[in-house]
Amino acid sequence: MSGAPPTVMPILATPLGVASIPDSEQINSALCGLFAQRIAADHRPQRNPLRFSSTDDLMEWPQPPVRQLAHAMLGAVYSMVGSLNEFTEAQLRSFKLEARAWFTVVRTNGSVPAASYPLTSWCAIYCVAAPPLSEDRADSGVVRLYESRLGTMFQDASNSTMRVPYTQSHYVWRPVAGEMVIFPASLTHEIALLRAGGELTLVTARIRFTAPGQQGLGRW
């Protein structure tokens, strides 16, 4: 082996954005109260007693903490989209943004099954509240983004322990109150089983943009 080392670059990469929401402690406290009221008043049958999912109209709620959160989440998505493209500010603002969002409360031993979102470009998940870490389960309550590349079937000593972003396995993001993650909505993801005591409260938004004159986006 000789010569200069090769320049290694991530190609075919998946963008993942992580952002913190300003003044999140105050917002989160208010959101928890609002969500508790909604849960108490919601008599729809829930598919799983270990998690609660609201209706997906959260972005339309008028309460100030929800408006603050919506503004911050969508601002972060705009920022991420801007950083990934060559749009001018005027071009970016000419796009019509559409979003559906809901909150989910995951209880101990609960989880959210794997999903991806059709007709959606970006998925954002914001953490309102997270229980303490589980001492014996490192993946308790994480957002697990599934491996989506096809080259995982042949592994040997040289490619089975590669570093992020080249590692051939799922990627996990641990929800921390006040932080959010943004990724392509086509990426299958789940909320892993929550092993810690307490509740994990998340707000999930599916987002897309319509350019002036664009057609073909069906209704959600």
Next chain:
Amino acid sequence: MVGSAIKVHPLFATPFAEVRLPACERLNRELATLFLQRETDEHRNPTPSHVPQAETFESRFNLFRWTDACVQELRGFMLNAVAQMVMATTSLKAEDLARLTFQNHTWFHISRYAGSFVAHNHPLASWSAVYCVRAGESVPQHPDSGVLRFLDVRQGANAYLDPANASLHRAFALTPLEFKLEAGQMVIFPSYVFHEVAPFYGSDTRITVATNCWFA
């Protein structure tokens, strides 16, 4: 709309087989007893590839080397079914297979309340199979308790949906495939297919045997 009828072909299809072991009660009883006896550190997989969890016991991968009669009986059933699958989906005949070395890693899982297994596939194997020894308690409020879920290999194919592709027939559907395995039932699939076990919420145990096979 006029014109001749079109012929629809399943391109890029994923072969998938389901087979049932008839009169499996005695064998499953013996297997369950044996596995529960050997749910010990001596038989635990010492090098798990995923985050281990207390609610799901995973044995070493040498199950089919055990000499117990019930294990060997299951071995015959499972590996024969995999061989049938290979012949059904390739041009290989029995005599071709007989010239190959048929290798396997085989293990059992015992899942208790909230036990699950993260989505994964099996590199360096061609065919995988899962046999159900005991389905475990069915829990009405958790309809997907313990389901074996296969993820669509056509990643991203469901990113654009409209009324014309949102309800395709099962062979073409852009959704995961879920199996609530019953005792004696086995599924066989290509090892590249990502699959997972949803959390099991029964109060008893769910017991399965899985095998990865390769030929050389």
